Amino acid sequence: MEQPTNINWSFEEVRNIGCNACSLCSYSPPNKVCLTGQGPRDAEWMFVGEAPGAREQELERPFSGPVGRYFDLTLSNVGIDRGEVYITNACKCKPLHDDKPTSTQVAACKHYLLREIYLVRPKKILIIGDTALIAVVGKSKISSYRGKVLTIKIEGLDYSVEIYPIFHPGYIRRNPRFYPMLYTD
């Protein structure tokens, strides 16, 4: 897979020059919308989810569909103000049929995710689910990592980042018995 060569993009360039014109993976639906992150560009916290759904694509806002509203409720229950956080996804396009993104898609989008990380320079990253864990940490099985704090070096960053993996709220919505874990993590 050939990666774009320009790693000095601004936020706007990540989206407009890079991501919207992207053909890094074979996935290229007719109305492809590239959804990069939103939030303060100097945020201490970055949240990384999986991929946009239909509502996110329509509103061009990460975590704005049913799962997002469910997640917002959890955030407000634990006193986190979404407005203070930079929220993005491991994959920038809505997967066909809302399937879990393939490893090829995750690998292709990683270029854009890394560029967002370099621009925001977060101290802490909330890893929302397995796809984000694979994209940022290179490991899978969120159930083995949730609730732990990892400190990792991300290639290209000159400092270490604290990583907080949690179950994906979509998974918790389908399996509400795990809600206390989402809440405490």
Ligand code: URA
């Ligand atoms: N909405 C997003 O933007 N990302 C997810 O992972 C789930 C819902």
